[in-house]
Amino acid sequence: MKITMRVPKAAVSSQRGQLSKWYVEDGAGVKAGQLLYCIEMEKTALDIEAPFDGVVKHLAEVGKEYAVGDAIAELTRA
Amino acid sequence: MALTESLTTEQALSIYRTMVRIRACDQQIQKLLASGAVQFMYYPCAGQEAIAAAVAATLRADDYMLTTYRGIHDAIAKGTPVTEIMAEIMGRHSGTSKGKGGPMHLSDPDSGLMVTTGIVGGTLPIATGLGLAAGLSGSGQVTICNFGDGAANIGAFGESLNLAALKKLPVVFVCQNNLYAEYTAFADSTASASIADRGPAYAMPGVSVDGTRPGEVYAAAAAAVARARSGGGPTLLECTAHRLQGHYFGSDESHMDQQALSAARAATPIDTFGAELVAGGSASETELAAICSEAEAEAGAAVESALQAADPQPAELYTDVFADIAQIPYRQAGPAPREPDLGAMETAEISYAAAVTQALDQAMAADERVIMMGEDIADPAGGVGKVTLGLSTKYGEQRVMATPISEQAIIGAATGSAMAGFKPVPEIMINDFLMVCMDQVANHAAKLRYMSGGRTAVPLTIRTVNAGNVGRFGAQHSQSLETWFAHMPGIKVAVPSNAVDAKGLLLSCIDDPDPCLFLEAMRLYYNPAPVPVEPYRIPLGLAACKRAGADISLISYGWTVLECLAAAEQLAAQGIEAEVIDIRTLVPLDWNAIQASVAKTRRAVVVHPATEFCGFGAELAAKLHETLHGQLLAPVRRLGAAYTPPPFTLALESLHFPTTDAVVALAQESMEATA
Structure with a gap:
């Protein structure tokens, strides 16, 4: 199983978010619940967890701004 | 007061298990939304778990339940499978509603969950109907109607409570007062001190309990359910429990009393109840932890299965509008339904x-x-x-x-x-x-x-x-x-x-x-x-040709069919043979009959009692032009009521509605037009 993790629609008014930090390396194995990255949206920092165990692939760059729905990472079931 | 005083150990643990199952699902959903892998409006139920779990513990499997968009706790407690809930909120075909309902419209009649509504207060009237049915059939089923404090201020609340009390319907109206109607604090939207206070005004008990305490909720719900089941009529049960989040996932919480919110988060109903169970010797911390792990595993597995589940096929777009897909406008298939033969009947x-x-x-x-x-x-x-x-x-x-x-x-x-x-x-x-x-x-x-x-x-x-x-x-x-x-x-x-x-x-x-x-x-x-004299049925979706004619089609329904028939008489005197089609049902629509008539006459006037502007005639005229463009000898004309509210005086009313003379005039104009 593989999912694409995206900039969330954190609120009805959400339009864009900035990837501010990776907590794990590209290609790292992670456990469900482990923090993967942080996105800043409307002055709120959102720490995003892994929904299940898997391997993370980075699809976005720290410091860049992305639109809601843009891909940030891919998580593949270990 | 002990939280568990009205509960046996077995009941208390069962309610606790339901509460943590709800929490596990709620948290999984929010994690998933944060990941951006799925996106939908989600209204968290955190803080209200005890209400759903304790109320459901008093019910039979075949009792009915209705809830609102903030309602997955009610669905889970009533027994709707968590895998189907997760699949539904992700829009999958294996969801409770084939992905057509979504989180605001979970439906699982197998577990008694009849309606989840996205309209505040929309389920209260429907609850009276489920109660009425149970009373008429003698099934003994009770209906639980869940709604928020905001819904108590919509008109449907008063209508439903009055009718339920008047007819002694077996309904328990459960107001889950989470202290906020969307973004508005309870005190700012409700003049009375409590919702339960209104019960006696409708001649039913109004009971108020602490909705964070499962024992209190269970005792009050059990009494209300027993009363309903035994024919005693409805109860208004208000269960108050502070909402632990904003209105929806991601919404700001600036409208909430921050001190009260912090306090509620510091002592959640689940944690408090768990501590009480341990202190009272009902369970060890290890046992409770095991229940939590099981719940998390269930929610995790449900999410995984939903993520991998298939979306509905495109053909599902048109299924479930009606029982028969061919009754959707312009989707007629096969031969038209047959006109019954009434000729031999007395x-x-x-x-x-x-x-x-x-x-x-x-x-x-x-x-x-x-x-x-x-x-x-x-x-x-x-x-x-x-x-x-x-x-x-x-x-x-x-x-x-x-x-x-x-x-x-x-x-x-x-x-x-x-x-x-x-x-x-x-x-x-x-x-x-x-x-x-x-x-x-x-x-x-x-x-x-x-x-x-x-x-x-x-x-x-x-x-x-x-x-x-x-x-x-x-x-x-x-x-x-x-x-x-x-x-x-x-x-x-x-x-x-x-x-x-x-x-x-x-x-x-x-x-x-x-x-x-x-x-x-x-x-x-x-x-x-x-x-x-005997019963007979005229199928829906079957137009009637009231008068055959080759020159022009007059298409109508309802009382204006008579104006068209009278007009056809006058036109016949002028040598114009009008065909009068009575469509009888707007939906399903016998489009084939309309099209066949106009393909033959090549001229048409659509006449109806409703306002002409944006009326049914506009639909038929447009469709006739789309279909028969190039074959028509004159533009399709429309005649409906004038764009005014119906006036009182006959001097004006007679000008407002379509008349026989107006039908005749339009038909004559149409006949004079040349392609």
Whole structure:
């Protein structure tokens, strides 16, 4: 199983978010619940967890701004 | 006070397990939303777990439940499978509603979850109907109607509580007061100190409990459920529990009292109850941790399975609007339904109104699931138009139920009882009054089959009257509003033009598996015709050719069919042979018959009692031009009511509605046009 993790629609008014930090390396194995990255949206920092165990692939760059729905990472079931 | 005092250890642990299952699902959903892998509006239930878990613990598996968009806790507690809930909120075909409902419209009749509504207060009227059905069938089922404190301030609340108390219906109205109506604090939206205070005003107990304490909720709910089940009538049960988040996932919390919010988060109902169970020796911390792990594993597995589940196929777009997909406009397939052969049947000369009465009488005699509800419909009044006179005497006031002047409750009572297997025929006295219950008709009755992915159906027939053009009924009693309903996917619309059709179409509507609007014309009420005495059915979606002609098609329905027939006589005297098509039902629409007629005559006028602007004539004219462009000898013309509210004085009313002379004039213009 593989999912694409995206900039969330954190609120009805959400339009864009900035990837501010990776907590794990590209290609790292992670456990469900482990923090993967942080996105800043409307002055709120959102720490995003892994929904299940898997391997993370980075699809976005720290410091860049992305639109809601843009891909940030891919998580593949270990 | 001990949280567990009214609960056995087994009950307490079972409720605890339900609470943590709810929390696990709620948290999984929010993690998933944060990951951006899925996206939808989500209204978290955190803080209200004890209410759902403890109320559900008092119920039978076959008891009914209704809830709102903030309602996955109620669904889980009632027994809706978590895998199907997760699949539904992700829009998958394996979801509770094939992905057509989403998180705001979970439906699982197998577990008793009948409706989840996105309309604040929308389920209260429907609860009365489920209660009515349980009472009529003697099933002993109780209906739990969950709603928030915000819903207590919408009109449907008062209508529903009054009707439930008046008829002693087995319903428990559970107000989950989470202290905020969306973004507005309870004290800023509600003048009274509590919602429960209003119970006695409706002659029912109003009970207020701490909704964070499972023992208190259980004791109060058990008493209310027992009262309902034993015929004691409804209870208003207010369970107060602080919402632990903003209105929806991601919404800001600036509208919330930060101190109270922090305090509520510091002592959640689950943590407090868990500590109480350990302190009381009901369970060890290890045992509770095991329950939590199991719940998390269940929620995690459900999410994984939903993520991998398939979306519905594109063909599902059109399924579940009606039981039969071919009844969607312009999706006619195969041969048209057949006109019944009435030629050999014995007839009696009766009026249009009497034909309606006869249909109701015969339907009620043939099937005890046919019931009626409406204002003044029971004897001795027998309805304002006397159409139901004698029926309550013959079939009893349980089956022919006079109601308060509460249109939302009338339609809700019909919707709920229809969902529970009855064939209700609610009466809305005049079609203008449908405007006060449009939420029940349009957002609920018409949409429930689709929103539930076909898991539920609402086979009701709303009888109502168009009192236009009978003289001096004025702006609020003379409109013809059928087009509004034709515009609303999920409800069929029959508008008979004569006594024979009135009886035959009404019997078809009552038998139909979908909601129907049956619009009677007061202008035709006292027109007699030889009507077959025995029951017969005229299929929905079958137009009638009332007069054959080769020169021009006059297409109409309802009382204006008579204007068209009179116009055709005048035109014939001028050597113009008009064909008159009575479409009889707007939905389903016999498009093939209309198209065939106009393909032959190549000229058409569409005539109807409703406002011409944006009326049904606009739809038919556009479709005829799209289909027969190049073949028409003249533009399709429309004739409807003028764009004014119906005036009172005859001096103006006669100018407002379509007349025979106006039909003739338009037909003549059409004949003069050359391609």
